[in-house]
Amino acid sequence: MKQTPFIAVEGAIGAGKTTLATMLAQEMNISIIKEIVEENPFLGKFYENIDEWSFQLEMFFLCNRYKQLEDTGLQYIANHKPVISDYHIYKNLIFSERTLKGVQRDKYRQIYHLLTDDLPKPDIILYIRADLETLLYRIKKRERTFEQSMDTAYLEQLILDYEEAMASIAINEPSTQIITIDGNLIDFVENKEHFAQIASDLKELIHERIQHT
Ligand SMILES: Nc1ncnc2c1ncn2[C@@H]1O[C@H](COP(=O)(O)OP(=O)(O)OP(=O)(O)O)[C@@H](O)[C@H]1O
Numbered sequence: 001m002k003q004t005p006f007i008a009v010e011g012a013i014g015a016g017k018t019t020l021a022t023m024l025a026q027e028m029n030i031s032i033i034k035e036i037v038e039e040n041p042f043l044g045k046f047y048e049n050i051d052e053w054s055f056q057l058e059m060f061f062l063c064n065r066y067k068q069l070e071d072t073g074l075q076y077i078a079n080h081k082p083v084i085s086d087y088h089i090y091k092n093l094i095f096s097e098r099t100l101k102g103v104q105r106d107k108y109r110q111i112y113h114l115l116t117d118d119l120p121k122p123d124i125i126l127y128i129r130a131d132l133e134t135l136l137y138r139i140k141k142r143e144r145t146f147e148q149s150m151d152t153a154y155l156e157q158l159i160l161d162y163e164e165a166m167a168s169i170a171i172n173e174p175s176t177q178i179i180t181i182d183g184n185l186i187d188f189v190e191n192k193e194h195f196a197q198i199a200s201d202l203k204e205l206i207h208e209r210i211q212h213t
């Protein structure tokens, strides 16, 4: 692995990606790339009517993440600066395969590959795995108005889709190492020791991987 790791935090909605990525960026004194949420003009409409708004929403996420990761490649990776993001680009496919249908899904898939196949991929993914109960609790606690009417079946399906996606990345992106964190048991927000353990495991892994290159 290069001396300047690119780390991504992943997990289903409300798993704690932004929280953990922010804490790790601070702890390790590295830069962070965060996805755009509040400025997204389609999210509220999407949760009210998925079929009507899914294409606009998926394209918005794709274009934003494409731009962010293109910049990440130029500003950080090309300059040997470590960076952590609160998503992996593959997330676009996880969601779009569920929310889009027919011709729109086919077109989106083509655009996805065209835009993202040559984007930088993370060296390490921290995958926060959490069950439905935990995610619903956190989504409620976070109090984003537009998420409160989220269909439980949608979230339940996404949890399964995430499991499949991580298995697929493990096969198709062998240079990416996936570390799974039990988001039901590990409370890196309230428990300092839990967070310290994640940070120290990550630092050790980076050190080991550098030694082996
Ligand atoms: N391990 C944890 N223990 C307790 N609370 C947590 C934990 N992780 C996250 N939270 C809380 O759950 C809420 C959701 O966290 P966060 O916004 O980081 O999730 P996310 O995965 O980035 O969400 P999204 O999928 O919407 O981007 C926040 O209120 C956060 O403080």
Ligand SMILES: Nc1nc(=O)c2ncn([C@H]3C[C@H](O)[C@@H](CO)O3)c2[nH]1
Pocket: 013, 037, 043, 057, 058, 061, 091, 092, 095, 096, 099, 147
């Ligand atoms: N449909 C869809 N496609 C995506 O690529 C995507 N990425 C995130 N989200 C939703 C989850 C949170 O509510 C909120 C913030 O993460 O946005 C998405 N929804």
